[in-house]
Amino acid sequence: MEEFYIDSDGIRLHAKLDKPEGVEKCPLCILIHGFTGHMEEDHIIAAQKAMNEAGVAVLRAEMYGHGGSGGEFRYHTLYKWVSNALSVVRYAKSLDFVTKLYLSGHSQGGLLTMLIGGMCADDLDAILPLSPAWMIPDGARNGQLLGMEFDPKHIPETLVSWDLELDGDYVRVAQTIHVEDEIERFDGPVLLVHGGADDVVPMAWVEKAQQLYRNAKLVCVAGADHCFGGHIEEMAAAIRNFFTE
Numbered sequence: 001m002e003e004f005y006i007d008s009d010g011i012r013l014h015a016k017l018d019k020p021e022g023v024e025k026c027p028l029c030i031l032i033h034g035f036t037g038h039m040e041e042d043h044i045i046a047a048q049k050a051m052n053e054a055g056v057a058v059l060r061a062e063m064y065g066h067g068g069s070g071g072e073f074r075y076h077t078l079y080k081w082v083s084n085a086l087s088v089v090r091y092a093k094s095l096d097f098v099t100k101l102y103l104s105g106h107s108q109g110g111l112l113t114m115l116i117g118g119m120c121a122d123d124l125d126a127i128l129p130l131s132p133a134w135m136i137p138d139g140a141r142n143g144q145l146l147g148m149e150f151d152p153k154h155i156p157e158t159l160v161s162w163d164l165e166l167d168g169d170y171v172r173v174a175q176t177i178h179v180e181d182e183i184e185r186f187d188g189p190v191l192l193v194h195g196g197a198d199d200v201v202p203m204a205w206v207e208k209a210q211q212l213y214r215n216a217k218l219v220c221v222a223g224a225d226h227c228f229g230g231h232i233e234e235m236a237a238a239i240r241n242f243f244t245e
Contacts (some may be wrong), residue, residue, distance in 0.1 A: 006061065008087035011080075014039070014068030015088070018048055027100035027125070027243075028057045030088055030131035031102045034107025036164065038067035043106060043227045043235065047130065050236035053078040054243035058100070061088045063109075074158075077173040078112070078136070085116045087162070089123060104239075107200070107226065111136055111179065114209070117190075118182025126189040127169075128239065131198055131226050135205045140174035148232070183212045189243045190216035193235055195224030219241075 005012040016039060020026055029051050033044055033072055039060040047059040062069040063084045065076035085103075103124050105113035112134025117127040139145035146161040152175065155168045167224035190213045193204045203220070210218040218240040224231035 004189055005235070006080050006088055006091045008064075008084045011070040013064075013084055013088065014062045014065070014232075016060045017057065018052055018060075020052050023055065023099045024054055025099050027102060028059060028092055028095065028098040029102035029104055029128070031058050031060045032063060032085065032088075032103075032105035032109035032112055033060075033066065034105070034109045034131075034135065036066070036073075037106065037109070037163070038062055040067075041106075041227070043130070043232055046228075046232045047104065047235045050201055050240040051243065053208055055200065055241050056243055059088065059092055061085075063112075067099075075167050077167075077170050078115075078177055079173045081108070081112050082115055082119075085112055086119070089116065089120050094122060096131055100125040102126050102128065104130060106130040107133045108136065110134070112236045114179050114186075115177070116184035117188075121186045124186075124188060125133050126242075127186065128191045128192070128193070128242065129209070130193045130235070131195060131201050131228075133201050134179045134204065134209060135201065137177040137179060139172045140171045145171065145174070153209070156244075180212065183209065187214050191238070192216060192218045193238045194218065195226060195231065195235075196220050196221055196222040197224060198226045200221075200226040202224070211245075220243065226229075 002017040043203040064071035064080040065073035111134045112128035229237045
């Protein structure tokens with residue numbers, strides 16, 4: 001394992017690179033956590049190990065305001081995360097051992113995966129959104145988001161979500177994003193993995209994503225919550241199978 005930082009317009013992004021043993025050249029998957037998350041969460045580590053077992057190197061990266069990366073959580077926005085992810089993709093493309101490039105993310109990181117998938121469609125061989133929270137922009141436009149209710153036309157300067165403070169810019173930015181545009185741009189393989197008991201992201205949203213993508217497979221892990229609690233190995237198996245079947 002290598003640990004380092006990737007520069008993203010002056011923001012230091014904490015990153016770790018894990019390669020399969022005994023391999024000189026191999027595919028690489030960028031793996032990104034979700035809202036309030038970090039790279040050492042159980043489901044992120046399980047996904048990383050499953051990919052390594054399938055012969056895929058994994059570059060875990062923490063976005064603005066999360067984990068060991070720069071920036072303050074309350075001021076993070078999807079624009080900042082998009083800029084960060086583009087920097088990570090650029091870094092990954094510079095690595096001489098990489099034969100193919102994939103992108104995966106959980107929850108808000110899954111939303112980010114769907115956005116970057118369209119933006120970098122020529123660079124990514126497949127994307128793997130895990131419990132993708134791509135209803136966030138819709139919720140921002142409707143005034144119901146992350147357990148918060150607000151007037152979407154008169155956004156407060158500070159919002160409180162799960163005892164955490166967010167700047168109003170988080171909502172202002174999210175309102176401008178239309179994920180369907182980036183879904184339309186991506187023609188490659190897509191693996192959607194979702195928990196059957198996820199009470200954060202409704203199953204209907206993931207089923208809609210599967211229908212909109214041209215080449216998508218949806219694996220529903222029965223009984224699993226948003227972070228696949230108690231069913232992490234089933235999530236990992238879905239990922240492993242995607243790369244080995």
